[in-house]
Amino acid sequence: xxALTQPASVSGSPGQSITISCTxxxxxxxxxxxxxxxxxxxxxxxxxxxxxxxxxxxGVSNRFSGSKSxxxxxxxxxxxxxxxEADYYCSSYRGSSTLGVFGTGTKVTVL
Amino acid sequence: EVQLVESGGGxxxxxxxxxxxxxxxxxxxxxxxxxxxxxxxxxxxEWVANIKPDGSEKYYVDSVKGRFTISRDxxxxxxxxxxxxxxxxxxxxxxxxxxxxxxxxxxxxxxVTVSS
Numbered sequence: 152x153x154a155l156t157q158p159a160s161v162s163g164s165p166g167q168s169i170t171i172s173c174t175x176x177x178x179x180x181x182x183x184x185x186x187x188x189x190x191x192x193x194x195x196x197x198x199x200x201x202x203x204x205x206x207x208x209x210g211v212s213n214r215f216s217g218s219k220s221x222x223x224x225x226x227x228x229x230x231x232x233x234x235x236e237a238d239y240y241c242s243s244y245r246g247s248s249t250l251g252v253f254g255t256g257t258k259v260t261v262l
Numbered sequence: 263e264v265q266l267v268e269s270g271g272g273x274x275x276x277x278x279x280x281x282x283x284x285x286x287x288x289x290x291x292x293x294x295x296x297x298x299x300x301x302x303x304x305x306x307x308e309w310v311a312n313i314k315p316d317g318s319e320k321y322y323v324d325s326v327k328g329r330f331t332i333s334r335d336x337x338x339x340x341x342x343x344x345x346x347x348x349x350x351x352x353x354x355x356x357x358x359x360x361x362x363x364x365x366x367x368x369x370x371x372x373x374v375t376v377s378s
Contacts, residue, residue: 242365250297
């Protein structure tokens with residue numbers, strides 16, 4: 152049950168766009184359209200940002216977008232803001248009769 | 263407004279037991295899978311267990327199989343996690359989560375510390 156691979160850290164200046172990758176295998180990310188992304192500020196519970204690869208829940212800013220190609224999913228944050236500084240995690244479905252798997256997490260720093 | 267409120271965390275000795283509870287409100291509890299997700303101090307997130315709406319299917323991460331039991335009471339809109347034979351590496355914040363594949367809502371978490 153290995154975690155999906157994310158870069159440990161990504162940084163950008165206010166207003167810029169950054170992309171966080173999430174690499175798995177054909178048994179998880181590549182095999183299903185059930186990738187989700189979460190934002191976690193220090194000391195807080197995670198919050199759902201993206202579900203089913205590219206869908207945003209009501210209330211989530213359209214500055215957040217998701218995509219997937221083969222075994223790698225991506226989260227793009229456009230118009231980076233100070234409040235986006237947080238940890239970000241991806242997660243993927245791995246088939247029936249088993250739990251999903253989270254990514255290793257990425258710390259986003261706004262310079 | 264969807265609310266998930268966990269309780270039952272605390273300090274327990276290695277080999278001990280603890281039962282976590284989660285009270286759900288603001289939505290139709292019986293429609294959704296529910297899960298427990300944990301986060302060890304300074305570490306990432308980990309799916310621990312999930313349960314089908316009617317309780318007929320349950321899945322666990324390998325490290326807790328045979329030690330943890332997830333259950334739900336749909337009449338009480340409540341989710342539970344019975345944790346036995348606790349080990350130091352079970353120390354974490356445990357989150358109650360709505361959903362089995364996508365965690366659409368999260369509770370505030372309850373801290374479980376396993377230490378002598």
